[in-house]
Amino acid sequence: MTSLLIVDDHPLQRMGFRMLVESQPDLVVLGEAENGADAVRRATELSPDVVLMDVRMPGVDGIEATRRIIAAGGRSRVLVLTTFDLDEYAYAALRAGASGFLVKDAQPEELLTGIRVVAAGDAVVAPKLTRRLLDRFADQFPVEGEEEANMSAQLDVLTEREREVLTAIGKGWNNTEIAGRFHLAESTVKTHVGRILAKIGARDRVQAVIFAYNTGLVAPDGR
Numbered sequence: 001m002t003s004l005l006i007v008d009d010h011p012l013q014r015m016g017f018r019m020l021v022e023s024q025p026d027l028v029v030l031g032e033a034e035n036g037a038d039a040v041r042r043a044t045e046l047s048p049d050v051v052l053m054d055v056r057m058p059g060v061d062g063i064e065a066t067r068r069i070i071a072a073g074g075r076s077r078v079l080v081l082t083t084f085d086l087d088e089y090a091y092a093a094l095r096a097g098a099s100g101f102l103v104k105d106a107q108p109e110e111l112l113t114g115i116r117v118v119a120a121g122d123a124v125v126a127p128k129l130t131r132r133l134l135d136r137f138a139d140q141f142p143v144e145g146e147e148e149a150n151m152s153a154q155l156d157v158l159t160e161r162e163r164e165v166l167t168a169i170g171k172g173w174n175n176t177e178i179a180g181r182f183h184l185a186e187s188t189v190k191t192h193v194g195r196i197l198a199k200i201g202a203r204d205r206v207q208a209v210i211f212a213y214n215t216g217l218v219a220p221d222g223r
Contacts, residue, residue, distance in 0.1 A: 002119040005046055005076070006032045007039040007062065008054040011172070017052060020108055027115065036060030040068045043076050043096040046145075049119045053098070055089055056080040063092045068095030077120045081111075099204050100124030154200045155215050162199070163217065165192045169205055170212025 003124040004021055006029060008014045014032050021027045030046045033039040037060040043051055051069060055062040066078045079100040088100040102111060106107045112125035156164065161182075168178045175189045182189075193205070201206045212218045 001027050002026060002050060002115065003028050003030045003046075003048045005030055005034070005039065005042055005048040005051045007034075007051060007057075007065070008032075008081075009034050009057040013054075020111065020215065021115070022206075024112060027112075036062055036065030038063045038069075040072075043074065044072065047074055048076050050115055051076050051078045052115070053078050053080045053093075055080060055093070063096050066098050067096040068127075077118050077121075079114055079124060094206050094210075099201070120160045122203060123206040139162065152215070154211075155217075157199050158196065162192055162196050164209060165189065166196050166212055167217045169193070169208050170218035171194075172209070176189060 006014050006017045008017070009088055011034075018029050018032070019027050029065045030048050031042050033059045039051065039062075040054065040060070053062045053066055053067075057065075060068075062080060062082075064084070066080065069076055069078060078093075078096075079102065080089075081102055081104050082089050082097045093101050100123055101177040102114050102116055102124065106114075117124045118207050135155065140177075154192050157164075169182065173181070176195070178184070178219065179186045181190045183191075193208075196202075197204070197208060200208065200211050202211055209218075
């Protein structure tokens with residue numbers, strides 16, 4: 001079973017999400033929260049697999065709540081939902097540590113798939129959207145000093161093949177495309193991706209893409 005915490009300041013919205021989630025035999029709602037501060041507290045108490053996080057809420061918003069939940073180092077992964085399909089929100093959510101970003105008018109099956117993908121340890125943001133965001137906001141990613149040295153050290157432990165796969169991830173390629181490019185089985189690509197994430201300390205593909213940009217493996221224009 002995949003467990004969830006639903007965070008939204010509108011009771012009817014929470015009810016709708018709960019009804020959808022609980023219609024699935026493999027999903028269960030552990031609780032709800034009506035603002036970001038309550039979300040952080042309940043995530044600590046309940047330790048859900050996935051937090052469905054609204055962005056715009058009074059007091060502590062969803063972006064800050066996501067940042068606090070991820071910084072706490074728990075097992076919960078965050079899927080951000082918003083009424084507004086804006087790059088700025090998606091960028092802020094992903095930089096805060098969210099594993100996915102969807103708009104609330106997504107089809108029910110799209111949301112359910114997103115929940116399962118995030119719970120499985122991957123990212124629900126489409127690679128092309130990730131690239132669009134990173135291309136647009138690349139100038140906000142500079143790293144220096146100790147952080148730059150740490151990332152350089154992480155890059156050095158990758159094998160040549162792992163660097164190639166990480167570069168492909170940074171360009172927005174999915175596993176099928178990577179497998180075709182390097183003449184590998186998809187299962188082999190998945191193994192490479194798992195090892196890359198572990199070596200660079202990334203939670204999912206989104207963070208791997210950011211890492212590829214920050215280390216210069218991929219340029220802002222996707223080259």
